[in-house]
Amino acid sequence: MTTSPHRTSTSVKFSHALTGPYFATPGAAPGWPFHDIGRWKVDVNAASDDWVQGLVEWRREHLIRIGFDDSLYRHxxxxxxxxxxxxxLLMAEDRYFYNPDTGRYTVDRYLDDLEARFGGIDSVLIWYIYPNVGIDDRSQFDLIxxxxxxxxxxxxxxxxxxRRGVKVFLPTMAWDNGTRDSDATDWDRLAELVVATDADGINGDTYSGVPRAFHVACESRGRPVILEPESTAQAGDHHLSWNLQSWTKRIPNEPVPHVVKLKWLEPRHIVNIENRWSRERTHDLQHAFFNGIGYVAWENVFGCMNLFTDRDAETLRRVATIQRRFASLLTGPDWRPYEQTLQAGVFASRWPRNGQTLWTLVNRQEYVTDGEQLSVPHVDGTRYYDVWNGIAIEPRIEDGRAILSADIEGRGFGAFLADTTGVDLGDFLATMKGLATRPLASFSPTWHSAKQALVPVEPTRPNETLPEGMIEIPAADFDFAVHGIVIEGYANEGVDVQYPWEDSARRAHRHRIAIERFAIDRHPITNAQFAAFLADSGYRPADAQNFLAHWHDGAVPAGWEDRPVTWVGIEDARAYAAWAGKRLPREWEWQYAAQGTDGRRYPWGNDWREDAVPPPSLARAMPDPAPVGTHPAGASPFGVEDMVGTIWQWTDEYRDDHVRAAVLRGGSAYQPQTSHWYFPQAYALNEHGKYLLMAPAKDRSAGIGFRCAVDL
Known part of the structure; x- marks a missing residue:
């Protein structure tokens, strides 16, 4: 390496200024990142040798300052x-992972799909807590x-x-302090789950560094695990000693790729880039390739499908195939970012180890860069390979240097290998050659949202007389205006649900509907009514886990007869409705029965009334639902009661290939505190909740009940 004699400590400090968890790039002017004007002037080759040398010096000192201990990396x-x-990140509710029709987990189906589309995964985080947590007082530990x-x-x-070679992580959430309490610490409870399930790692949701206590708790039980925070950059780099893997959020899209700080400090630390809402992933995958790090292949984002485009899926397949084959080089101690390149806009990293050197290249230009890419020192007997294209190459040798050539697609990738060991690369090269027969540009970059379908509801036999306990709702042209309150997803297409008159899911909805005359229960179905259904019908659910979990020995608890029945899944509610000659209300019917035609915010008017609903509970324990009919001040214009603030109520279900979700209406009295991540309440009549469905065992809740409707 040639180092300028004019390099000063001041220039080093400036060159290595941090922008979040990344280093500012070599050759950048003050104020970087700056406006588009002048970016083409940045000369990385001219600045990179000094920049990297300064980075090496900084690392040596910084590891001392943080007291870095690499013993776990050698475990x-x-x-x-x-x-x-x-x-x-795998949502437990994903239909490729669990088949609700057969009641069976389908791990092979889930993995086969990922292998077919982008080459498979190395590890998976099973996500079973958020976003449903907070619908009742079940904690993160109860939900598994x-x-x-x-x-x-x-x-x-x-x-x-x-069995398929995939490691498994379980999640932990420091913010869950508003649900059911426990005497044990989070790390002890999770360590017990790790041992019980044979899991391999712990993901710390919102942790910038998972505390060492989690490692100690697991290792003391004979099960050491990988700790994986979202990022250690904000918690202090000393966490690097026991957080052996981490996520990083999306990386700034600058012309020159950034160096990821944690990977530079410890090359054995694999950072996985996470950019859950991105619909174009080439930028992130180029950074992963340049830095020798990984990617979070996250498509089911809390129930919103953000599937890879065909191009991104194929790019990940090729990038990961090379990374897996040369993992030992990519985690070696002598990584050199910003290797000198011969083409403007092409950036390379060098990864030498044990007689082999790999170069990973990314083309940040929009056009093909063809021909000579690198000039590297040559040693007689070295074999050279264009591993991106899967071929052996004979470089031009000049003045003791090998000139390596390849065509790199616009915004594409390249990789070369110099080998002095004589290793057999036959099968690997054949795989890459087969992949390279089709350029990445030939794969579609077009993104589509998942198309949802409303689950049909059979009309009831038209009733000539009004059934007991029901209220007639007259026909009307109704302005159905509602928006979803799911926490994630911004206003992106694909968030929330897709009504039959819409061409995609979206958060905000408005549509004028001609609603036929129908009737709806004045109150939610009670425990006594549900008990009568069981006694008369003999109904027993195929999945009985958590069915009527609040009952004692199969009987209604004393004093609960007139309280709304809960701990019933949507399937149980449908079974009751069918027995009664009724059905669940369509969501717009529910809203019309609660709101009338004047667009009011609450069933009783536009201003909140404390006497119209049960008092809200901020405690960690789930409050008992109030008996039906005890808050007549909350009646709707038609006289329908207990619509808001008592219990959530089942209405419609929507499905796409991966997701089932129910629309819940009305909200409950339970308001867990300490975090904005809990399932949000929807008291206003222009709001609804989207509740992810997996199986009755998990879907049943102390916070959800139902009422019925009939056609007139």
Whole structure:
């Protein structure tokens, strides 16, 4: 490396200024990132040698300052993380993971799909808590037990992933302090779950560094695990000693790729880039390739499908194939970013180790850069390969240097290997050559939102007389205006639900509907009414886990007869409705019965009235639902009661290929505190909740009941 004699400590400090968890790029002017004007003037080759040398010096000092201890990176049971390049967040409710029709987990179907589309994954985080947590007082630790089959079934799921070579993470959430309390610490409770399920890692949701206590708790039980925070950059780099893997948020889209700080400090630390809402992933995948790090292949984002485009999926397949084959080089100690390149706009990293050197290249230009790309020192007997295209190459040798050539697509990738060991690369090269027969540009970059379908509801037999306990709702042209209050997704297409008159899901909805005359229950169905249904029909759900969990020995608790029945899934509610000759109300029917035609905010008017609803509970324990009919001041214009603030109520269900979700209306009295991540309440009549569905075992809740409707 040639170092300028004029380099000063001041220039080094400036060159290595941090922009979040990344270093400012070499050759950048003060104020970087700056406006588009002048970016083409940045000369990385001219500045990179000094810049990298300063970066080496900074790393040496910084590791001393943070007291870095690499012992866990040398732990044999944890070394697998150093080749964990493709990490997925799996929603437990995903229909590719669990089949609600058969009541079985389908790990192979889930993995087969990912392998077919982008080459598969190395690890998976099973996500079973958020966004449904807070619908009742079940905590993050309760919800894993609520999964179909409980802990034993989860252990088998983990075994199924292991059989396919995929490691498994469980989540922990420091912010969950408003649900049911426990005497044990979070790390002890999670360590018990790790042991019980045979999981391999812990993901710290919103943690900028997972505390060492989680590692100690797991290792003391004979199960050391990988700790994975969202990023250690904000918590202090000392967390790097025991957080062996991490996510990083989206990386700034600048012409010159950034160096990821944690990867530079410890090359064995695999950072996975997470950009959940991106619809064009080339930028992130180029950074992963340049930095020798991984990617979070996250498509089911809390129930909103953000599937890879065909081009991005194929790009990930090729990037990960190279990274997995050369993982030992990408985690070696002598990584050199910003290797000198011969083409403007092409950037390279050098990864030497044990007689081999890999170069990973990214073309930040929009056009093809063809011909000579790198000039590297040549040693006689070295074999050279264009590994991106899967071929051996004979470079031009000049003045003791090998000139390596390849055509790199616009916004594309390249990779070369120099090998002095004689290793057999036959199968790997054949795989890459087969992939390279079709350029990435030939794959579609077009993104589509998932198309949802409303689950049909059969009309009831038209009733000539009004059934007992129901209220007639007259026909009307109704202005149905509502918006979803799911926390994630901004106003993106694909968020919330897709009504039959819409061409995509979206957060805000408005439509004028001609509603036929119907009747709706004055009150939610009570425990006594549900007990009569069971006694008369003999109904027993196929999945009985958590069915009527609040009953005692199959009987209604004393004093609960007139309270709304809860702990019933949407399937149980439909079974009751069919027995009664009724059906669940369509969502717009529910809203019309609550709102009338004047667009009021609440059933009783536009201003909140404390006497119209049960008092809200801010405690950690779920409040008992109030008996029906005890808040007549909350009646709608038609006299329908208990619409808001008592219990959530089942209405419609929507499905796409991966997601089932129910629209809940009305909200409940339970308002868990300490976090804005809990399932939000929807008291206003222009709001609805979207509740992800998996199986009755998990869907049933102390906060959800129902009422019925009939056609007139």
């Amino acid at each position: 044999p049971a944890l070394e697998w993380a150093q080749s964990n390049f493709v990490h997925a 037990h609520a999964l179909p089959g409980g802990i034993e079934a989860v252990r088998q799921v983990v075994a199924d992933f292991h």
